[in-house]
Amino acid sequence: MMTPYNVPRVKSGIPGLDDLIQGGFPEGTTILVTGPTGTGKTTFGIQFVYKGAELYNEPGVIVTLEERASDLRREMRSFGWDLRKYEEEGKIAIVDGVSSVVGLPSEEKFVLEDSLNVEGFLRYIYRVVKAINAKRVVIDSVPSIAIRLREEKNIREILLRLNTILLEMGVTTILTTEAEDPKRDKLSRYGVEEFVARGVILLDLVEKDVELKRYILIRKMRETKHSMKKYPFEITEEGVVVYPSGEIY
Template identity: 75%
Template sequence: MMSSYFVRRVKSGIPGFDELIEGGFPEGTTVLLTGGTGTGKTTFAAQFIYKGADEYGEPGVFVTLEERAKDLRREMRAFGWDFERLEKEGKVAIVDGVSSTVGLPSEERFVLEDRFNMDNFLRYIYRVVKAINAKRLVIDSIPSIAFRLEEERKIREVLLKLNTILLEMGVTTILTTEAPDPAHGKISRYGIEEFIARGVVILDLQERNIELKRYLLIRKMRETRHSMKKYPFEIGPTGVVVYPSGEIY
Protein backbone atom coordinates (compact mmCIF):
# COMPACT_ATOMS: atom_id res chain seq x y z
CA MET A 1 0.00 0.00 0.00
CA MET A 2 1.20 3.51 -0.74
CA SER A 3 2.91 5.14 2.21
CA SER A 4 0.83 7.77 3.99
CA TYR A 5 3.71 10.18 3.25
CA PHE A 6 2.42 10.47 -0.34
CA VAL A 7 -1.25 10.81 0.56
CA ARG A 8 -2.68 14.26 -0.16
CA ARG A 9 -4.23 15.64 3.03
CA VAL A 10 -7.32 17.79 3.54
CA LYS A 11 -7.10 20.05 6.58
CA SER A 12 -10.05 19.63 8.92
CA GLY A 13 -10.16 23.21 10.19
CA ILE A 14 -10.30 21.81 13.75
CA PRO A 15 -7.39 23.14 15.84
CA GLY A 16 -5.38 20.30 17.37
CA PHE A 17 -7.06 17.57 15.33
CA ASP A 18 -4.93 17.36 12.18
CA GLU A 19 -1.75 16.55 14.09
CA LEU A 20 -3.51 13.37 15.23
CA ILE A 21 -4.07 12.23 11.63
CA GLU A 22 -0.80 13.09 9.90
CA GLY A 23 -1.89 16.54 8.80
CA GLY A 24 -5.49 16.01 7.74
CA PHE A 25 -8.03 13.63 6.23
CA PRO A 26 -6.87 11.63 3.19
CA GLU A 27 -8.27 13.46 0.16
CA GLY A 28 -11.44 11.94 -1.29
CA THR A 29 -12.11 9.81 1.77
CA THR A 30 -15.45 9.32 3.55
CA VAL A 31 -15.33 9.83 7.31
CA LEU A 32 -18.06 8.78 9.72
CA LEU A 33 -18.52 11.19 12.62
CA THR A 34 -20.47 9.42 15.31
CA GLY A 35 -21.58 10.20 18.85
CA GLY A 36 -24.54 10.65 21.13
CA THR A 37 -26.90 13.61 21.27
CA GLY A 38 -25.16 16.84 22.19
CA THR A 39 -21.62 15.66 21.53
CA GLY A 40 -20.95 18.33 18.87
CA LYS A 41 -21.25 16.43 15.59
CA THR A 42 -23.03 19.19 13.66
CA THR A 43 -20.63 21.87 14.91
CA PHE A 44 -17.59 19.74 14.01
CA ALA A 45 -18.99 19.09 10.52
CA ALA A 46 -19.98 22.73 9.94
CA GLN A 47 -16.49 23.86 10.98
CA PHE A 48 -14.99 21.45 8.45
CA ILE A 49 -17.08 23.05 5.68
CA TYR A 50 -16.70 26.67 6.81
CA LYS A 51 -12.95 26.63 7.39
CA GLY A 52 -12.38 24.69 4.20
CA ALA A 53 -14.09 27.39 2.14
CA ASP A 54 -12.91 30.40 4.13
CA GLU A 55 -9.29 29.48 4.86
CA TYR A 56 -8.23 26.73 2.48
CA GLY A 57 -9.97 27.67 -0.77
CA GLU A 58 -11.99 24.44 -0.89
CA PRO A 59 -15.73 24.96 -1.59
CA GLY A 60 -18.11 22.78 0.38
CA VAL A 61 -21.69 21.51 0.46
CA PHE A 62 -23.57 20.99 3.73
CA VAL A 63 -26.71 18.84 3.46
CA THR A 64 -28.82 19.48 6.55
CA LEU A 65 -31.45 16.85 7.25
CA GLU A 66 -31.74 17.66 10.96
CA GLU A 67 -32.62 21.36 10.97
CA ARG A 68 -33.55 24.11 8.54
CA ALA A 69 -30.72 25.89 6.76
CA LYS A 70 -31.58 29.25 8.31
CA ASP A 71 -31.46 27.72 11.80
CA LEU A 72 -28.06 26.20 11.06
CA ARG A 73 -26.72 29.58 9.87
CA ARG A 74 -28.03 31.32 12.98
CA GLU A 75 -26.48 28.78 15.35
CA MET A 76 -23.10 28.91 13.60
CA ARG A 77 -22.96 32.72 13.84
CA ALA A 78 -22.26 32.17 17.56
CA PHE A 79 -18.77 31.01 16.49
CA GLY A 80 -18.26 33.98 14.17
CA TRP A 81 -18.96 31.92 11.04
CA ASP A 82 -20.73 33.92 8.33
CA PHE A 83 -22.09 31.16 6.11
CA GLU A 84 -24.26 33.61 4.19
CA ARG A 85 -21.22 35.51 2.94
CA LEU A 86 -19.58 32.32 1.68
CA GLU A 87 -22.82 31.24 0.01
CA LYS A 88 -23.07 34.55 -1.84
CA GLU A 89 -19.47 34.11 -2.96
CA GLY A 90 -20.30 30.64 -4.32
CA LYS A 91 -17.91 28.93 -1.91
CA VAL A 92 -20.54 27.11 0.18
CA ALA A 93 -23.94 25.57 -0.60
CA ILE A 94 -26.35 24.58 2.14
CA VAL A 95 -28.98 22.08 1.04
CA ASP A 96 -32.20 22.39 3.05
CA GLY A 97 -33.53 18.88 3.52
CA VAL A 98 -35.97 19.73 6.28
CA SER A 99 -38.44 22.43 5.24
CA SER A 100 -40.26 20.51 2.52
CA THR A 101 -40.39 17.37 4.66
CA VAL A 102 -42.26 19.15 7.46
CA GLY A 103 -44.44 21.09 5.02
CA LEU A 104 -42.84 24.50 5.46
CA PRO A 105 -42.08 26.87 2.59
CA SER A 106 -38.40 27.47 1.90
CA GLU A 107 -36.66 30.42 0.29
CA GLU A 108 -33.44 28.50 -0.01
CA ARG A 109 -31.61 28.14 -3.31
CA PHE A 110 -31.02 24.42 -2.69
CA VAL A 111 -33.99 22.46 -1.34
CA LEU A 112 -34.68 18.74 -1.34
CA GLU A 113 -38.12 17.68 -2.53
CA ASP A 114 -40.64 16.45 0.03
CA ARG A 115 -41.03 13.01 -1.55
CA PHE A 116 -37.77 11.36 -0.61
CA ASN A 117 -36.24 9.13 -3.22
CA MET A 118 -32.64 8.01 -2.73
CA ASP A 119 -31.71 8.06 -6.40
CA ASN A 120 -33.06 11.60 -6.79
CA PHE A 121 -31.32 12.61 -3.57
CA LEU A 122 -27.97 11.36 -4.84
CA ARG A 123 -28.44 12.98 -8.24
CA TYR A 124 -29.35 16.29 -6.61
CA ILE A 125 -26.34 16.27 -4.27
CA TYR A 126 -24.12 15.39 -7.22
CA ARG A 127 -25.46 18.41 -9.15
CA VAL A 128 -24.93 20.78 -6.23
CA VAL A 129 -21.37 19.52 -5.71
CA LYS A 130 -20.60 20.10 -9.38
CA ALA A 131 -22.36 23.50 -9.41
CA ILE A 132 -19.85 25.02 -6.97
CA ASN A 133 -16.98 22.62 -7.75
CA ALA A 134 -17.08 21.42 -4.15
CA LYS A 135 -14.13 19.60 -2.61
CA ARG A 136 -15.90 18.92 0.70
CA LEU A 137 -19.29 17.50 1.58
CA VAL A 138 -21.23 16.95 4.80
CA ILE A 139 -24.43 14.92 5.13
CA ASP A 140 -26.05 15.47 8.53
CA SER A 141 -27.31 12.84 9.27
CA ILE A 142 -27.62 9.15 8.29
CA PRO A 143 -30.53 8.40 10.71
CA SER A 144 -32.44 11.25 9.05
CA ILE A 145 -31.96 9.57 5.66
CA ALA A 146 -33.22 6.28 7.09
CA PHE A 147 -36.21 8.02 8.66
CA ARG A 148 -37.28 9.29 5.24
CA LEU A 149 -37.14 5.87 3.61
CA GLU A 150 -40.40 3.97 3.27
CA GLU A 151 -38.63 0.90 4.60
CA GLU A 152 -35.90 1.69 7.07
CA ARG A 153 -34.39 -1.76 6.56
CA LYS A 154 -33.23 -0.59 3.12
CA ILE A 155 -30.64 1.62 4.78
CA ARG A 156 -27.85 -0.92 4.17
CA GLU A 157 -28.46 -0.91 0.42
CA VAL A 158 -28.80 2.88 0.42
CA LEU A 159 -25.53 3.44 2.30
CA LEU A 160 -23.61 1.18 -0.06
CA LYS A 161 -24.97 3.15 -3.01
CA LEU A 162 -24.18 6.44 -1.27
CA ASN A 163 -20.60 5.37 -0.63
CA THR A 164 -20.10 4.41 -4.29
CA ILE A 165 -21.36 7.81 -5.47
CA LEU A 166 -19.19 9.68 -2.95
CA LEU A 167 -16.07 7.85 -4.11
CA GLU A 168 -16.99 8.66 -7.70
CA MET A 169 -17.39 12.36 -6.89
CA GLY A 170 -13.96 12.47 -5.28
CA VAL A 171 -15.04 14.83 -2.50
CA THR A 172 -13.81 14.52 1.09
CA THR A 173 -16.97 13.71 3.02
CA ILE A 174 -18.17 13.69 6.61
CA LEU A 175 -21.28 11.62 7.35
CA THR A 176 -22.81 12.03 10.80
CA THR A 177 -24.67 9.32 12.68
CA GLU A 178 -25.83 8.44 16.18
CA ALA A 179 -23.82 6.17 18.48
CA PRO A 180 -26.28 4.25 20.68
CA ASP A 181 -23.68 2.99 23.16
CA PRO A 182 -20.02 3.66 22.23
CA ALA A 183 -18.80 2.42 25.65
CA HIS A 184 -19.99 -1.07 24.70
CA GLY A 185 -18.90 -1.01 21.08
CA LYS A 186 -22.16 0.20 19.50
CA ILE A 187 -20.76 3.12 17.54
CA SER A 188 -23.46 3.43 14.87
CA ARG A 189 -27.21 2.99 14.78
CA TYR A 190 -27.38 0.54 11.88
CA GLY A 191 -24.10 -1.33 12.30
CA ILE A 192 -22.95 -0.76 8.72
CA GLU A 193 -21.94 2.90 8.68
CA GLU A 194 -18.48 2.23 10.11
CA PHE A 195 -17.79 -0.40 7.44
CA ILE A 196 -18.52 1.79 4.42
CA ALA A 197 -16.51 4.73 5.80
CA ARG A 198 -12.73 4.85 5.42
CA GLY A 199 -12.45 6.83 8.64
CA VAL A 200 -14.40 6.76 11.92
CA VAL A 201 -14.24 9.51 14.56
CA ILE A 202 -16.20 9.10 17.78
CA LEU A 203 -17.30 12.07 19.88
CA ASP A 204 -18.25 11.25 23.45
CA LEU A 205 -19.42 12.82 26.70
CA GLN A 206 -18.15 11.31 29.93
CA GLU A 207 -18.71 12.28 33.53
CA ARG A 208 -15.59 13.49 35.34
CA ASN A 209 -15.64 15.20 38.74
CA ILE A 210 -19.42 15.59 38.70
CA GLU A 211 -19.51 17.24 35.27
CA LEU A 212 -19.58 16.11 31.66
CA LYS A 213 -16.36 16.29 29.66
CA ARG A 214 -15.97 15.93 25.89
CA TYR A 215 -13.66 13.31 24.37
CA LEU A 216 -12.70 12.33 20.84
CA LEU A 217 -11.44 8.97 19.59
CA ILE A 218 -10.15 8.16 16.10
CA ARG A 219 -11.41 4.61 15.68
CA LYS A 220 -10.24 4.20 12.09
CA MET A 221 -8.49 6.27 9.40
CA ARG A 222 -7.23 4.48 6.30
CA GLU A 223 -3.79 5.43 4.93
CA THR A 224 -3.06 7.14 8.24
CA ARG A 225 -1.07 6.35 11.34
CA HIS A 226 -3.06 7.47 14.36
CA SER A 227 -3.35 6.90 18.07
CA MET A 228 -6.22 4.96 19.64
CA LYS A 229 -6.26 7.21 22.70
CA LYS A 230 -9.15 9.42 23.74
CA TYR A 231 -8.40 13.12 23.47
CA PRO A 232 -10.27 15.91 25.26
CA PHE A 233 -11.92 18.59 23.19
CA GLU A 234 -14.19 21.53 23.84
CA ILE A 235 -16.65 23.68 21.95
CA GLY A 236 -15.62 27.24 22.69
CA PRO A 237 -16.30 30.72 21.27
CA THR A 238 -14.53 29.88 18.00
CA GLY A 239 -15.80 26.31 17.59
CA VAL A 240 -14.28 22.89 18.23
CA VAL A 241 -10.74 22.67 19.64
CA VAL A 242 -8.97 19.35 20.30
CA TYR A 243 -6.20 19.03 22.90
CA PRO A 244 -3.67 16.41 21.71
CA SER A 245 -1.61 16.77 24.89
CA GLY A 246 -4.67 15.90 26.96
CA GLU A 247 -4.12 19.00 29.07
CA ILE A 248 -7.34 20.93 29.27
CA TYR A 249 -9.04 20.30 32.60
Protein backbone atom coordinates in the same frame (compact mmCIF):
# COMPACT_ATOMS: atom_id res chain seq x y z
CA MET B 1 15.35 3.04 -3.17
CA MET B 2 11.57 3.38 -3.26
CA THR B 3 10.00 6.73 -2.39
CA PRO B 4 7.41 6.47 0.42
CA TYR B 5 3.84 6.92 -0.76
CA ASN B 6 2.45 10.21 0.50
CA VAL B 7 -1.31 10.35 0.80
CA PRO B 8 -2.76 13.75 -0.20
CA ARG B 9 -4.34 15.30 2.90
CA VAL B 10 -7.30 17.61 3.44
CA LYS B 11 -6.99 19.95 6.42
CA SER B 12 -9.85 19.42 8.85
CA GLY B 13 -10.12 23.04 9.96
CA ILE B 14 -10.36 21.77 13.53
CA PRO B 15 -7.44 22.96 15.70
CA GLY B 16 -5.45 20.06 17.13
CA LEU B 17 -7.12 17.29 15.12
CA ASP B 18 -4.70 17.19 12.18
CA ASP B 19 -1.85 16.51 14.61
CA LEU B 20 -3.52 13.15 15.34
CA ILE B 21 -4.10 12.09 11.71
CA GLN B 22 -0.83 12.83 9.92
CA GLY B 23 -1.82 16.30 8.81
CA GLY B 24 -5.45 15.85 7.77
CA PHE B 25 -8.06 13.50 6.32
CA PRO B 26 -7.01 11.39 3.33
CA GLU B 27 -8.24 13.28 0.28
CA GLY B 28 -11.45 11.96 -1.29
CA THR B 29 -12.42 9.75 1.61
CA THR B 30 -15.62 9.40 3.67
CA ILE B 31 -15.40 9.93 7.42
CA LEU B 32 -18.12 8.91 9.87
CA VAL B 33 -18.45 11.18 12.90
CA THR B 34 -20.49 9.40 15.54
CA GLY B 35 -21.50 9.91 19.14
CA PRO B 36 -24.44 10.43 21.49
CA THR B 37 -26.72 13.46 21.35
CA GLY B 38 -25.08 16.72 22.36
CA THR B 39 -21.47 15.82 21.66
CA GLY B 40 -20.94 18.34 18.84
CA LYS B 41 -21.26 16.24 15.69
CA THR B 42 -23.13 18.88 13.68
CA THR B 43 -20.72 21.62 14.72
CA PHE B 44 -17.77 19.37 13.81
CA GLY B 45 -19.17 18.78 10.32
CA ILE B 46 -20.11 22.41 9.62
CA GLN B 47 -16.69 23.55 10.85
CA PHE B 48 -15.02 21.21 8.35
CA VAL B 49 -16.91 22.81 5.46
CA TYR B 50 -16.80 26.40 6.73
CA LYS B 51 -13.08 26.41 7.43
CA GLY B 52 -12.49 24.78 4.05
CA ALA B 53 -14.05 27.83 2.42
CA GLU B 54 -12.54 30.39 4.79
CA LEU B 55 -8.97 29.10 5.12
CA TYR B 56 -8.29 26.87 2.12
CA ASN B 57 -10.53 28.23 -0.67
CA GLU B 58 -12.20 24.83 -1.01
CA PRO B 59 -15.94 24.95 -1.80
CA GLY B 60 -18.22 22.75 0.29
CA VAL B 61 -21.77 21.42 0.46
CA ILE B 62 -23.79 21.13 3.66
CA VAL B 63 -26.75 18.73 3.47
CA THR B 64 -28.90 19.48 6.51
CA LEU B 65 -31.57 16.88 7.21
CA GLU B 66 -32.27 17.76 10.84
CA GLU B 67 -32.43 21.58 10.87
CA ARG B 68 -33.70 24.14 8.42
CA ALA B 69 -30.94 26.04 6.65
CA SER B 70 -32.06 29.33 8.21
CA ASP B 71 -31.83 27.85 11.72
CA LEU B 72 -28.40 26.41 10.95
CA ARG B 73 -27.07 29.77 9.78
CA ARG B 74 -28.34 31.45 12.93
CA GLU B 75 -26.79 28.84 15.24
CA MET B 76 -23.42 28.96 13.50
CA ARG B 77 -23.21 32.72 13.93
CA SER B 78 -22.56 32.03 17.63
CA PHE B 79 -19.11 30.84 16.51
CA GLY B 80 -18.61 33.89 14.31
CA TRP B 81 -19.25 31.83 11.16
CA ASP B 82 -21.07 33.73 8.41
CA LEU B 83 -22.33 30.94 6.18
CA ARG B 84 -24.34 33.35 4.05
CA LYS B 85 -21.18 35.24 3.04
CA TYR B 86 -19.62 32.13 1.48
CA GLU B 87 -22.92 31.04 -0.05
CA GLU B 88 -23.05 34.37 -1.90
CA GLU B 89 -19.46 33.83 -3.05
CA GLY B 90 -20.33 30.36 -4.36
CA LYS B 91 -18.02 28.63 -1.90
CA ILE B 92 -20.72 27.00 0.24
CA ALA B 93 -24.06 25.48 -0.76
CA ILE B 94 -26.62 24.47 1.86
CA VAL B 95 -29.16 21.84 0.88
CA ASP B 96 -32.37 22.26 2.90
CA GLY B 97 -33.67 18.76 3.49
CA VAL B 98 -36.13 19.68 6.24
CA SER B 99 -38.60 22.33 5.05
CA SER B 100 -40.48 20.20 2.54
CA VAL B 101 -40.78 17.31 5.00
CA VAL B 102 -42.43 19.46 7.68
CA GLY B 103 -44.58 21.26 5.13
CA LEU B 104 -42.96 24.68 5.40
CA PRO B 105 -42.10 26.93 2.44
CA SER B 106 -38.42 27.42 1.70
CA GLU B 107 -36.66 30.28 0.01
CA GLU B 108 -33.43 28.32 -0.29
CA LYS B 109 -31.64 27.81 -3.59
CA PHE B 110 -31.19 24.10 -2.95
CA VAL B 111 -34.16 22.24 -1.48
CA LEU B 112 -34.79 18.49 -1.34
CA GLU B 113 -38.32 17.58 -2.38
CA ASP B 114 -40.41 15.55 0.03
CA SER B 115 -41.15 12.81 -2.51
CA LEU B 116 -37.56 12.02 -3.49
CA ASN B 117 -36.60 8.37 -3.71
CA VAL B 118 -33.08 7.03 -3.27
CA GLU B 119 -32.05 7.68 -6.86
CA GLY B 120 -33.45 11.21 -6.76
CA PHE B 121 -31.65 11.94 -3.50
CA LEU B 122 -28.30 10.73 -4.82
CA ARG B 123 -28.70 12.62 -8.11
CA TYR B 124 -29.55 15.83 -6.29
CA ILE B 125 -26.47 15.66 -4.06
CA TYR B 126 -24.36 14.98 -7.15
CA ARG B 127 -25.84 18.00 -8.94
CA VAL B 128 -25.21 20.41 -6.05
CA VAL B 129 -21.61 19.21 -5.63
CA LYS B 130 -20.97 19.78 -9.32
CA ALA B 131 -22.74 23.16 -9.27
CA ILE B 132 -20.08 24.72 -7.02
CA ASN B 133 -17.24 22.28 -7.79
CA ALA B 134 -17.25 21.23 -4.14
CA LYS B 135 -14.24 19.59 -2.52
CA ARG B 136 -15.90 19.01 0.86
CA VAL B 137 -19.31 17.65 1.86
CA VAL B 138 -21.08 17.15 5.18
CA ILE B 139 -24.32 15.17 5.44
CA ASP B 140 -26.11 15.57 8.78
CA SER B 141 -27.25 12.86 9.45
CA VAL B 142 -27.38 9.20 8.36
CA PRO B 143 -30.49 8.33 10.44
CA SER B 144 -32.28 11.28 8.86
CA ILE B 145 -31.45 9.97 5.37
CA ALA B 146 -33.00 6.61 6.22
CA ILE B 147 -36.10 8.08 7.86
CA ARG B 148 -36.62 10.68 5.12
CA LEU B 149 -36.39 8.11 2.34
CA ARG B 150 -38.41 5.58 4.38
CA GLU B 151 -35.65 3.07 3.73
CA GLU B 152 -34.27 2.14 7.13
CA LYS B 153 -34.20 -1.55 6.23
CA ASN B 154 -32.01 -0.80 3.18
CA ILE B 155 -29.67 1.72 4.80
CA ARG B 156 -26.51 -0.31 4.12
CA GLU B 157 -27.24 -0.41 0.38
CA ILE B 158 -28.06 3.32 0.34
CA LEU B 159 -24.84 4.20 2.15
CA LEU B 160 -22.77 2.01 -0.17
CA ARG B 161 -24.25 3.74 -3.21
CA LEU B 162 -23.84 7.17 -1.65
CA ASN B 163 -20.24 6.42 -0.73
CA THR B 164 -19.48 5.19 -4.25
CA ILE B 165 -20.83 8.41 -5.79
CA LEU B 166 -18.91 10.58 -3.31
CA LEU B 167 -15.68 8.68 -4.01
CA GLU B 168 -16.20 9.03 -7.77
CA MET B 169 -16.62 12.79 -7.36
CA GLY B 170 -13.39 12.95 -5.36
CA VAL B 171 -14.92 14.93 -2.48
CA THR B 172 -13.89 14.49 1.13
CA THR B 173 -17.05 13.82 3.12
CA ILE B 174 -18.20 13.78 6.72
CA LEU B 175 -21.31 11.76 7.57
CA THR B 176 -22.79 12.13 11.04
CA THR B 177 -24.71 9.44 12.89
CA GLU B 178 -25.95 8.62 16.38
CA ALA B 179 -24.11 6.23 18.67
CA GLU B 180 -26.55 4.81 21.20
CA ASP B 181 -23.96 3.38 23.58
CA PRO B 182 -20.36 3.72 22.36
CA LYS B 183 -19.03 2.39 25.67
CA ARG B 184 -20.58 -0.94 24.72
CA ASP B 185 -19.16 -0.69 21.20
CA LYS B 186 -22.48 0.37 19.67
CA LEU B 187 -20.91 2.98 17.42
CA SER B 188 -23.83 3.78 15.16
CA ARG B 189 -27.60 3.82 14.87
CA TYR B 190 -27.83 0.94 12.43
CA GLY B 191 -24.59 -0.89 13.06
CA VAL B 192 -23.48 -0.63 9.41
CA GLU B 193 -22.33 2.98 9.02
CA GLU B 194 -18.83 2.36 10.38
CA PHE B 195 -18.22 -0.43 7.86
CA VAL B 196 -19.09 1.76 4.87
CA ALA B 197 -16.93 4.73 5.91
CA ARG B 198 -13.15 4.71 5.51
CA GLY B 199 -12.70 6.62 8.74
CA VAL B 200 -14.58 6.65 12.05
CA ILE B 201 -14.31 9.40 14.67
CA LEU B 202 -16.14 9.06 17.97
CA LEU B 203 -17.18 12.10 20.00
CA ASP B 204 -18.29 11.19 23.50
CA LEU B 205 -18.60 12.29 27.12
CA VAL B 206 -16.93 10.96 30.25
CA GLU B 207 -17.61 11.88 33.86
CA LYS B 208 -14.55 13.32 35.56
CA ASP B 209 -14.54 15.06 38.96
CA VAL B 210 -18.37 15.17 39.02
CA GLU B 211 -18.35 16.90 35.64
CA LEU B 212 -18.96 15.72 32.08
CA LYS B 213 -15.94 16.17 29.80
CA ARG B 214 -15.84 15.76 26.03
CA TYR B 215 -13.34 13.45 24.36
CA ILE B 216 -12.49 12.39 20.81
CA LEU B 217 -11.35 8.94 19.72
CA ILE B 218 -10.20 8.05 16.20
CA ARG B 219 -11.50 4.50 15.82
CA LYS B 220 -10.49 4.04 12.19
CA MET B 221 -8.70 6.05 9.51
CA ARG B 222 -7.49 4.23 6.41
CA GLU B 223 -4.09 5.21 4.98
CA THR B 224 -3.30 6.95 8.27
CA LYS B 225 -1.20 6.17 11.32
CA HIS B 226 -3.16 7.31 14.33
CA SER B 227 -3.42 6.82 18.06
CA MET B 228 -6.26 4.82 19.63
CA LYS B 229 -6.19 6.98 22.74
CA LYS B 230 -8.90 9.36 23.91
CA TYR B 231 -8.11 13.06 23.71
CA PRO B 232 -10.02 15.95 25.27
CA PHE B 233 -11.82 18.48 23.13
CA GLU B 234 -14.03 21.48 23.77
CA ILE B 235 -16.66 23.43 21.90
CA THR B 236 -15.38 26.98 22.30
CA GLU B 237 -16.63 30.34 21.05
CA GLU B 238 -14.74 29.59 17.84
CA GLY B 239 -15.89 25.99 17.39
CA VAL B 240 -14.39 22.59 18.10
CA VAL B 241 -10.84 22.51 19.48
CA VAL B 242 -8.94 19.26 20.14
CA TYR B 243 -6.09 19.05 22.67
CA PRO B 244 -3.68 16.39 21.38
CA SER B 245 -1.22 16.98 24.22
CA GLY B 246 -3.90 17.26 26.87
CA GLU B 247 -4.81 14.80 29.57
CA ILE B 248 -5.84 11.45 28.15
CA TYR B 249 -8.84 9.85 29.79
